Every structure is written in structure tokens, then in C-alpha cells.
Ligand code: ADP
């Protein structure tokens with residue numbers, strides 16, 4: 001063992017850089033935060049090559065005194081806190097005094113700053129932590145930072161940088177959050193000379209939302225405004241019909257700092273609870289104000305996570321504030337509300353049902369036949385359900401000619417399966433030619449063989465059922481000689497539709513139908529950049545998407561069989577998925593899109609359907625290749641054998 005030594009400042013800075021400067025976006029964040037702390041009203045950011053080649057942040061803030069310029073790069077040098085007590089009441093974004101030395105340790109930095117109106121300033125050049133230049137220079141009031149060749153002296157870190165697109169994505173995201181947090185500051189972001197974001201800085205948050213998410217999104221926002229003894233909140237949340245497939249468009253800003261806080265997020269989502277379909281998330285920009293002593297920002301090197309000392313109260317406050325906003329806008333048709341009956345008095349029966357449902361599910365995953373044979377209650381020991389993909393159900397090739405129903409005609413009895421091509425409804429005129437012809441015979445044959453192979457390895461035959469009725473507009477109740485069956489009508493319909501759409505997506509380009517009026521879609525500037533590179537993929541999926549300019553895209557054509565009325569949302573969702581996935585390929589897009597289509601085209605829970613419709617639904621479910629789980633992997637049907645019922649009623653022991 002060698003002797004303990006104090007690390008020299010340079011090494012200490014490199015170590016700190018490892019935490020503070022994770023990627024180019026971290027540099028942008030730290031420099032912009034400094035500019036905000038300096039009271040800037042105008043902040044211009046430009047990056048080259050995802051910020052790896054250079055990042056420049058120029059502000060019109062207070063500037064750094066000439067004699068302080070060098071010191072600003074010392075470790076733990078800060079003008080923002082003076083004593084330990086200040087740490088408990090942080091009012092600035094920075095306070096650790098770590099950013100500048102960390103950045104300067106792993107890049108080539110040039111800083112020009114002036115704290116006076118005289119036109120005199122100071123220029124500092126630091127490379128890899130060593131001072132190269134410190135000289136007087138003519139400069140306007142404010143600070144201009146340039147960071148070049150980030151990680152040039154730390155090859156290990158450089159190696160971990162992702163593509164330019166990815167790094168740019170992080171930079172844009174950082175800038176969007178800053179702009180959303182400070183509508184009073186005029187921001188610009190340029191990448192390789194292209195203007196990606198511009199805000200006017202007039203304090204109007206809605207205008208910033210429009211700049212980031214597009215005008216359509218901004219129009220669908222509802223204002224939130226509430227006050228509590230300890231907190232205030234103001235901002236906007238989206239109407240439930242404006243949703244996203246992920247949480248990225250939720251921004252929570254506490255005392256001007258964009259933060260991530262699980263509890264805060266959950267409370268917001270809770271407020272939307274009954275309004276949003278599962279896996280859909282709102283857009284939200286919420287500004288919270290509270291006394292600095294109520295929030296501890298000193299728990300995360302990048303200051304992204306915080307701790308609240310009145311977390312519980314805050315959580316209730318958010319839920320109430322957002323919930324009130326949403327409720328004031330009654331937009332939910334009565335029938336579409338999810339059942340809230342779970343906690344009623346008949347909880348014993350409820351429990352038993354769950355128990356048997358679990359038993360049925362467990363038996364199913366063990367490939368025991370669903371109907372008939374008494375399943376011992378002990379089987380409920382809870383075999384974990386394998387994700388659907390693992391069970392191979394989605395791998396099944398489309399069954400030639402087996403159209404399982406059209407959204408618009410969802411209850412019309414299906415013509416017998418003759419192997420003929422699905423007939424499109426007559427109203428859709430030109431698209432109604434048989435699809436089959438377009439499939440090369442060899443491919444069709446291969447598909448047929450693969451299908452036959454899958455068929456033989458198929459799940460047990462679906463039971464013959466006769467309908468008893470419908471419960472809570474949600475479950476179909478049916479029976480046969482073996483017992484009682486409950487069918488989740490939405491899940492069943494989803495499965496039927498999924499198999500239909502999956503097959504349709506096997507050859508979507510043919511079905512593309514030009515639109516008289518193109519559909520307009522909007523994205524954030526960086527999403528738009530990425531999407532431009534992925535347009536051919538859409539074309540292969542039958543969607544002709546065209547960049548119209550800026551953040552706007554036009555849908556010129558899409559397959560005629562897209563669920564009516566949901567086309568725009570569907571394509572938006574497809575785009576969101578394509579933007580999110582690292583590696584997209586057509587096969588995955590088809591599968592994902594088929595799931596999205598089926599979800600939209602399907603009857604929801606809490607919808608009364610006639611006995612005839614229910615019969616048709618069960619019939620078509622029985623004809624599915626995999627009638628037991630919906631495309632998301634949830635069970636469609638659970639059974640209670642006669643024997644089990646008899647046991648429940650103690651008719652047998
Ligand atoms: P911190 O922000 O935590 O204080 P930094 O390393 O980011 O630490 O910055 C060190 C100091 O440099 C700041 O406290 C501030 O005095 C000064 N400084 C940095 N950037 C700017 C800027 N854009 N305008 C004015 N002063 C700045």
C-alpha cells in the first residue's frame with residue numbers, strides 16, 4: 001500500500017467532471033443555468049455536431065468581474081452561497097461551484113465576460129484544466145462561453161457518446177425545459193447553424209409551449225392555478241384527448257428548477273387517472289413556488305432530483321389542483337368511465353373471482369386446456385405470466401384470407417372463411433380489390449406453411465360457448481357443460497382486431513389511400529429532425545408522411561383500413577414510437593401499429609352490446625389463432641369449472 005495523498009486539483013476536477021459533465025447536454029444545462037443566475041434576459045445557445053465539436057452559450061447577464069474570471073474556474077468557487085446556512089435556502093440554480101472547473105477539465109474552454117458597460121472585458125482560455133490565456137479584451141456586458149472538443153482528453157468518456165442525433169436530442173430537451181421554466185427569457189438554440197428553438201421571452205408560457213410542442217398542442221392545454229398555505233402552482237396541463245405515449249412531455253419546475261420527482265409525477269398522473277387510457281400520458285408544464293427551505297436541492301450532482309419536506313401535502317395539492325382543472329372541463333362521456341366498483345361490499349366474492357381468475361391464468365400458461373377439467377385452487381400459486389412475445393403468439397404469421405373484422409363493421413357477421421381475400425366495405429370503393437393478388441405466390445405459400453406449423457403447435461381448442469349475458473357492460477358471461485366463463489369484451493375485441501390488423505400490415509402500402517385533405521402533425525424541432533430521416537419506414541407501413549417545414553409534417557396517404565376517426569392519433573402514436581425506438585425496423589413497426597390499431601378499433605369496457613353482437617364477438621374470438629390473451633398480454637377469458645362452483649357452494653367437499 002502506498003501513502004495516502006490529497007489528490008491534486010486537476011485530478012479532483014476530472015473526477016467531478018465525471019459526475020457533472022455526463023454528456024454535451026450537461027454542459028448546456030450548466031452554462032445556461034449560470035446565465036439565468038446572472039439575470040440574463042436573452043440566452044443564445046449553439047452547438048456543432050451534437051455539441052461534441054462545440055457548444056456556445058452567450059448571455060446578456062451581469063457578467064463576471066475581470067479579476068474573478070480566473071477564480072470562477074477554481075474548484076468550489078461560487079458567488080452564490082457564502083455560508084453553510086445559505087445551503088438550506090438556495091435561491092439560485094447553481095451553488096456547488098463545480099461546473100466551470102469540471103467542464104474546463106475535460107474540454108477546451110474560452111470565456112469572454114464583462115461586468116461593466118464600459119466595453120471592457122476579460123478573456124480566459126483553459127484547456128484540459130490548464131490556463132492558457134487571461135487577457136483584457138473589448139466586450140459587451142454579459143458572458144460568452146465556448147466549449148470545444150468536449151472529452152478530448154478523456155477518451156473513455158468520449159467512447160460512450162451516442163450518435164449526434166441522440167446527443168442533440170438531449171441538448172434540445174434541456175433547452176425545452178429551460179425555456180418552459182423561464183418564459184421571461186428569450187432563448188435560441190441552433191444546431192450546425194439551423195435554428196431549432198426560439199422563444200420571445202415575453203413571459204407567456206403558452207407561447208413557449210407552442211414553440212416546443214407545436215400550436216395544436218398549445219391550443220389543447222388547460223390552465224392550472226392554485227394556492228396553498230405552503231405552495232403555489234401555475235401552468236398548463238393537456239386535455240385528456242391530447243396525450244403522449246411517454247412521460248417526456250411532463251415538466252415539473254420547482255422554484256425555477258426543472259426537476260424529476262416520482263411523487264410529484266405520480267400525483268399528476270393520479271389526477272388524470274380516470275381520464276386517460278393506460279399507457280397514455282398528458283402534456284404538462286407546472287411551475288411550483290415554495291419557500292426554499294421546503295425543498296432540498298442538494299441531493300443530486302446535476303441537481304435534477306430534489307427532496308420535499310412536505311411531500312405528502314404537495315402531492316395532495318397537485319392532485320387537487322390538476323383534478324379540479326380537469327373536472328371543470330367535463331369531457332368524458334358517461335359510458336367511457338372505467339368501473340370504480342372494485343371496493344364494494346362484495347369483496348369476498350371479488351377476491352374469490354380474482355383467485356380463480358389467477359388459477360385459470362396459471363393453468364393456461366402451463367398450457368392446460370382452459371375449459372373443462374376442474375382446476376385445483378392450489379394452482380393459483382401464481383405462475384408469472386410470460387410476456388406475450390415470449391409465448392410466441394405475435395410471431396404467428398398472418399393467416400391468409402382470415403380477416404377477423406373491420407372496425408366500421410365490427411359486429412356484422414363475417415362471411416364464412418373460404419380463404420378468399422377480406423372484403424373491404426363497399427363504402428370504401430376503390431380500395432376494395434382483393435389484397436391477396438399482390439402477395440407473390442411463393443411468399444403466400446411460405447406464410448401458409450408457417451401458419452400450418454404454428455397451427456399444429458396451437459393452443460387448445462376454444463370452448464363452444466353459449467351466452468348468458470353481459471355484466472357491467474364489460475364482461476360477457478357464458479357457459480357450456482364444463483362450467484362458467486367470463487370474457488373481457490374489450491380484450492376479446494382487441495385480439496380479434498389485432499389479428500386482422502397484423503395481417504393487413506403485412507401488405508399495407510397497397511392499401512394506401514390518398515387523402516383529399518392531408519392530416520397535419522406537429523413535433524418538437526428535434527423530433528422533427530429525427531423524423532425526417534425515418535420517413536421511408538412510414539412509407540413501407542403504408543403512411544405517406546411528408547415534411548412540410550419546421551415542426552410540421554403532412555400525412556398524404558394512409559391505408560384505407562386505419563380505424564375511422566382515429567387516423568391522426570394513430571399516426572401520431574406510430575411516429576412517437578418510431579422516435580423513441582433506437583433501432584426501428586418494419587417488422588416491429590407493423591406489430592406495434594397493429595396493436596395500436598386494435599386498441600383504437602375495439603369496443604371499450606362499459607359498453608352495452610346486444611346478444612347478437614356478443615355472439616358474433618365470441619364466434620370471432622373462437623376463430624382467432626390465439627384467443628386467450630389480448631395483444632398486451634392480459635387474459636381474455638377466465639373459467640370456473642362446474643366442479644369448482646360446486647366446491648364454492650359446498651355441494652361437494
Ligand atoms: P456555481 O454556478 O455553482 O456557482 P459554476 O462553476 O457554474 O458554479 O460558476 C462559478 C461562478 O462563475 C459562479 O458562481 C458565477 O459567479 C460565475 N459565473 C459563471 N457563469 C456566469 C455567467 N454566465 N454570468 C455571470 N457569472 C457567471
Ligand code: MG
Nearest residue numbers: 030034094099
Ligand atoms: Mg453553475
